[in-house]
Amino acid sequence: MAEARQGKPGWLDWRSWLASLAIYRDPRVVGVLFLGFSSGLPIMLIAATLSTWLREEEVTRAAIGLFGFAFAPYTFKFAWAPLMDRLPLPPFTSLLGRRRGWMIAAQIGLVLSIFALGRTSPAEDLWWTAFFAVLVAFFSASQDIVIDAYRVEILPKEKLGAGAGVVVLGYRVAMWVATAGALLIAEAFGWSAAYTVMALLVLVGMGTVLSIGEPAQSSTALIDQEVLEEDRLLRQTTPARLAPFKGLGGLLLAAVIGLGVWQPLSTLFGIVTAPPESWSISGAIVLAGNLAVTALGMRLAWLLYRRTPDALARTKNFALLAIAWATVETLWYAIGPEAPFFATLHGWLVLGLLFLVSNWVVGLFGAAPFTYEAFMAPVWLTVVGFWLELVALLTLYGFTYFSRRAQANFGMVPIAEESRVHLWMRRAVIEPFYDFVRRNGLRVAVVILAFISVYKAADVVLTLMANPFYIDVGFDKAEIAWVSGTFGLWMTLIGGILGGVLVFRLGLMLSLALSVALMAGSNLMFLLLSWVGPNLALFHAVILVENVTAGLGTTVFVAYLSSLCNIHYTAVQYALLTSFMQLLGKFVIVPSSGFFADAVGWSVFFLTSTLFALPALFLLWLLWRWGLAVETPAAARA
Numbered sequence: 001m002a003e004a005r006q007g008k009p010g011w012l013d014w015r016s017w018l019a020s021l022a023i024y025r026d027p028r029v030v031g032v033l034f035l036g037f038s039s040g041l042p043i044m045l046i047a048a049t050l051s052t053w054l055r056e057e058e059v060t061r062a063a064i065g066l067f068g069f070a071f072a073p074y075t076f077k078f079a080w081a082p083l084m085d086r087l088p089l090p091p092f093t094s095l096l097g098r099r100r101g102w103m104i105a106a107q108i109g110l111v112l113s114i115f116a117l118g119r120t121s122p123a124e125d126l127w128w129t130a131f132f133a134v135l136v137a138f139f140s141a142s143q144d145i146v147i148d149a150y151r152v153e154i155l156p157k158e159k160l161g162a163g164a165g166v167v168v169l170g171y172r173v174a175m176w177v178a179t180a181g182a183l184l185i186a187e188a189f190g191w192s193a194a195y196t197v198m199a200l201l202v203l204v205g206m207g208t209v210l211s212i213g214e215p216a217q218s219s220t221a222l223i224d225q226e227v228l229e230e231d232r233l234l235r236q237t238t239p240a241r242l243a244p245f246k247g248l249g250g251l252l253l254a255a256v257i258g259l260g261v262w263q264p265l266s267t268l269f270g271i272v273t274a275p276p277e278s279w280s281i282s283g284a285i286v287l288a289g290n291l292a293v294t295a296l297g298m299r300l301a302w303l304l305y306r307r308t309p310d311a312l313a314r315t316k317n318f319a320l321l322a323i324a325w326a327t328v329e330t331l332w333y334a335i336g337p338e339a340p341f342f343a344t345l346h347g348w349l350v351l352g353l354l355f356l357v358s359n360w361v362v363g364l365f366g367a368a369p370f371t372y373e374a375f376m377a378p379v380w381l382t383v384v385g386f387w388l389e390l391v392a393l394l395t396l397y398g399f400t401y402f403s404r405r406a407q408a409n410f411g412m413v414p415i416a417e418e419s420r421v422h423l424w425m426r427r428a429v430i431e432p433f434y435d436f437v438r439r440n441g442l443r444v445a446v447v448i449l450a451f452i453s454v455y456k457a458a459d460v461v462l463t464l465m466a467n468p469f470y471i472d473v474g475f476d477k478a479e480i481a482w483v484s485g486t487f488g489l490w491m492t493l494i495g496g497i498l499g500g501v502l503v504f505r506l507g508l509m510l511s512l513a514l515s516v517a518l519m520a521g522s523n524l525m526f527l528l529l530s531w532v533g534p535n536l537a538l539f540h541a542v543i544l545v546e547n548v549t550a551g552l553g554t555t556v557f558v559a560y561l562s563s564l565c566n567i568h569y570t571a572v573q574y575a576l577l578t579s580f581m582q583l584l585g586k587f588v589i590v591p592s593s594g595f596f597a598d599a600v601g602w603s604v605f606f607l608t609s610t611l612f613a614l615p616a617l618f619l620l621w622l623l624w625r626w627g628l629a630v631e632t633p634a635a636a637r638a
Contacts, residue, residue, distance in 0.1 A: 028154050031212050032163050035147045036170025038103075038205025042110055042140035044178035045117070045198055046070050046133040052183065052467045052477065053191050057123045064464055065594020070133040072383070074578070077141040079390070081575035082429045084145050097214035099153075102146045104209055109139035111202045118195020143205075148578070149571035152562050153215035164558035165500025168551055172492040177201060180485020183477050286329055293322050312400050316422055319397040323390060330386045333378075347385030351375050354588065358596075370595060398430040402438075432569035433576065439566065444626065448564065451619040452577055453584040455512070455557055457612035458520040459550055460585035465593050469526065469602060474534035483539050488547040495551025502552065503559045512560060513620050515553035520613030522549045527606040557581075 046067070054064050084102045088094065093101030117132035155163045178198055185194040300318050303311040355375040363369065400406055418426075437445045462469075470480050502511045525542040532538055561581070565573045589612070597605045 026162070029162050029166050031208075032151050032155065033166040033170045034208040035151065035205075035212075036167035037174040038107070038170075038202075038208055039140075039144055039147050039167070040171030040174030041178050041198065041201060041205070042114065042136050042143075043074075044175045045114060045182065045195065046136050047463055048179050048467050049182045049194075050117075050129075050133060051464045052471070052480070053186070054122055054129075055468050055471055056477075059122060059126065061465075061468055061594040061598055063126070063594075064468060065590070065592065065597075067130065067133065068464060068590035068593070069383075070130060070137050071590065073134065073138040073141040074144070076387075076579060077145055078572065078575040078579040080142070081145045081572045082432075084142065085149065085569075085571035086424065086427070096209070099146050099150045099214055100209050100212070103143060103150075104206060106139050106143035106146065107202050107206050107209070110136065110143065111199050113139055114195055114199040114202065118192045118199070144578070145571055145575050148562075148574040150215060152565050152570045152574060153567060155562075162500045162504070164503070164555045164562065165496050167558055168496030168499065168555045169493050171554075172489055172496060172551060175492075176485050176489035180481040180489070183481040183485065187477050187481075282332065286332065289325055289329065293325055296321070312406060315400050316397060316425075319393045319400075320421070320425065323393050326386055326389045326393075330382055333382050346388045347381045347383075348376065350384055350388065351380055358592070370599060394430070394433065397425065398434055401426055401430060402434050429572070432566075432572035435566050435569055436564070436573055436576070444623070447619055447622055449577075449580045451616060451623070452561070452580045454612070454615040454619065455516065455581065456519065456553065456585055457589060457616065458516075458523060458609055459553065461589050461593050461596075461609045461612060462523070462526070462546075463585075463590050463593070465597055465605070466526075469530075469597075470539075472602070473529065475539065479536070479539070483536070484543055487540060488543040491544050491547035492551035495548035495553075496555045498548070499552040499555025500559070503556055508556070508560050508563060509620070509624065511556045513617065515549070515556045516613050516616045516620070518549040519553045520610045522546045523606050523609045527603055530602040530606065 051064050089105055092105045113135040120129040122129045151163050182194040359369040522545045525545045529542050561577045
């Protein structure tokens with residue numbers, strides 16, 4: 001290269017950085033831009049815009065923070081991603097293809113749910129507002145599953161950074177429409193009119209879907225081929241290599257089952273909370289179901305220990321039954337008229353740890369500690385307990401297929417003899433998870449998932465608190481709309497484009513480290529604004545720094561997640577990775593942000609939030625130590 005001959009590093013030559021912008025002219029990249037708009041429109045209608053509406057209706061900050069639970073579908077979307085990845089949905093998929101058909105179906109649901117959300121009255125019945133917010137999140141998360149899969153399948157790896165950049169571009173344009181646009185409409189015509197207009201704008205995404213084509217490859221056929229190849233490799237493993245593991249399979253499986261039966265045991269003996277004084281019919285049914293699952297689990301553990309020939313088949317049946325019952329129990333608690341609640345010991349242990357850590361952090365600043373009841377609310381215990389059970393039971397199910405210990409003890413069931421339910425479960429759900437761990441190794445896979453969970457911790461803490469903070473400082477809705485919405489949009493777009501170029505020039509890992517540090521440092525601008533007060537010039541500066549760094553960080557992160565996916569399992573793996581991204585941030589940090597702000601005040605809140613970047617930097621350093629951060633940037637390869 002010319003710059004190399006002149007002794008000047010290529011990454012310092014501004015002309016080469018401008019030339020890198022040519023990657024955005026690819027028609028596939030342009031098409032992804034409009035999908036980004038479709039993806040970004042709904043989320044702000046249940047985030048910043050909704051929190052502004054709630055604050056105007058004098059809903060407390062703590063209650064606004066609890067609306068973070070509306071983001072649960074984004075966290076758990078991996079649970080139904082296999083359905084959207086594998087199953088047809090006539091007539092949509094018949095007419096449009098697998099990806100586009102599911103997109104249209106999700107967008108129809110968005111139109112209806114957004115319209116219904118705008119017809120609710122938070123001041124009179126907050127429950128209905130919360131219900132339709134969750135419904136919007138469900139259809140939005142479902143749309144994201146298919147859009148993310150489409151983007152990863154349609155773009156070559158060297159253009160994933162550019163694809164991530166235009167996704168952020170379209171996403172942020174839609175966010176501006178759903179924040180500044182919605183606020184301005186609400187100021188003039190009311191909130192119902194604002195949400196009606198937003199529902200109609202979903203038609204833009206539907207038009208985009210109808211104008212694009214399906215990806216060329218058939219991931220369904222590739223999955224089937226890879227499953228057969230995996231079976232062939234397992235069957236070629238000699239018995240001598242498997243023999244030393246005999247006897248361990250049953251003990252390990254019994255230990256995993258133990259996680260799944262903590263709930264009925266803690267219910268029966270009142271380990272976490274005392275048993276109810278009076279039993280309703282629904283409560284008695286739930287208790288009976290828990291005891292039945294416990295009995296089956298104990299019976300299965302004994303069969304596994306004895307290594308009976310049918311133990312492996314019974315294990316798969318038990319795992320599916322336990323998952324189904326845990327789902328029914330959780331949904332029953334969420335929507336049942338006489339919702340039975342039974343605390344889970346494993347959920348209590350996890351939340352108890354978070355309670356201790358949170359009080360230790362606020363104690364460093366001399367603030368009032370959180371209350372025990374705030375962390376041990378029934379909804380927290382129920383959902384955290386369900387999450388832990390689901391992970392344990394999916395691990396158990398996958399163990400029956402892909403553990404050489406299991407194959408040594410019980411043999412393999414030929415594919416031709418598998419039931420349709422188990423065959424679908426394996427190919428659509430277990431295979432994508434197993435593939436991710438197999439390609440990276442268990443140790444690296446765990447660290448990657450942990451890093452994904454904490455990457456944006458310092459940034460997401462502001463999700464529901466930014467607009468209430470602006471209102472408390474003294475800005476009105478019009479100022480928030482124009483500065484945070486309009487001006488902030490352009491700053492985010494600049495950050496998104498810079499992020500795509502940054503990945504192309506510096507590579508993913510260095511870009512990740514830089515973006516984590518920048519996103520955390522930007523929170524100090526909010527600290528300055530809390531000291532100065534309603535100063536418009538400073539407000540612009542805060543939004544400039546915050547949105548440029550947020551846009552840059554989002555682009556880099558989307559490119560990183562895309563690079564981790566196997567093209568054979570795009571939808572499920574990307575949904576899994578983004579679920580881990582949402583898990584800690586939108587399920588723990590966002591819902592607790594209101595309690596945290598009330599406990600410590602705005603100044604300490606923003607100062608402390610910068611420390612949330614430390615875990616991500618530490619995990620990134622671990623990956624670097626293991627040699628996983630060494631890469632050649634795409635610009636250098638070109």
